[in-house]
Amino acid sequence: MPDLSTADLYDRHGDALRVCQPHLRDFGGRIAFAGEAVTVKCFEDNTRIKEALAQPGAGRVLVADCGGSLRCAMLGDLIAASAVEHGWAGVVLSGCVRDTAALARMDLGVKALASTPRKSTRRGEGQRDLPVEIAGVSVTPGDWVYADADGVLIAPQRLI
Numbered sequence: 001m002p003d004l005s006t007a008d009l010y011d012r013h014g015d016a017l018r019v020c021q022p023h024l025r026d027f028g029g030r031i032a033f034a035g036e037a038v039t040v041k042c043f044e045d046n047t048r049i050k051e052a053l054a055q056p057g058a059g060r061v062l063v064a065d066c067g068g069s070l071r072c073a074m075l076g077d078l079i080a081a082s083a084v085e086h087g088w089a090g091v092v093l094s095g096c097v098r099d100t101a102a103l104a105r106m107d108l109g110v111k112a113l114a115s116t117p118r119k120s121t122r123r124g125e126g127q128r129d130l131p132v133e134i135a136g137v138s139v140t141p142g143d144w145v146y147a148d149a150d151g152v153l154i155a156p157q158r159l160i
Helices: 006-016 047-053 077-085 100-104
Strands: 033-041 061-065 073-075 090-093 109-112 132-134 137-139 144-148 151-155
Touching: 006 144, 006 151, 033 047, 033 132, 047 061, 047 077, 047 090, 061 132, 061 144, 073 090, 073 109, 077 100, 090 144, 137 151
Parallel strands: 033 061, 061 090, 090 109
Antiparallel strands: 033 144, 132 137, 144 151
């Protein structure tokens, strides 16, 4: 991410930005990251997350509305390694992750609610490339995500 922090971006752009509620924790090895949003909506089934992160990321950020479930992990070390291999900048999800020690060593931004060892099921459910809600804000495919230790901002276009 460029040298500007989310606090600096907010100071410059104010209410033009959507500020995610401060419920998301850092789990990846890259704390500051930014990129164009790709969206997924799924609940306790990470099929669409796995599929998306296996495609070329080109520095984008996957934003997954997982319904806030704390019952199972939607991202673990294997899917995160695929994201790194395919060039994703980060993943922001309203759900849990697992394999947190491995995630912390990866060059990938990961923001999530919590961690749990329980894996999700794969039933082939979920949707991609539609408006989603995460941490109290709406995210549309093509929005820009800016994240660091202070939080997550959503912008309607690239700012820097």
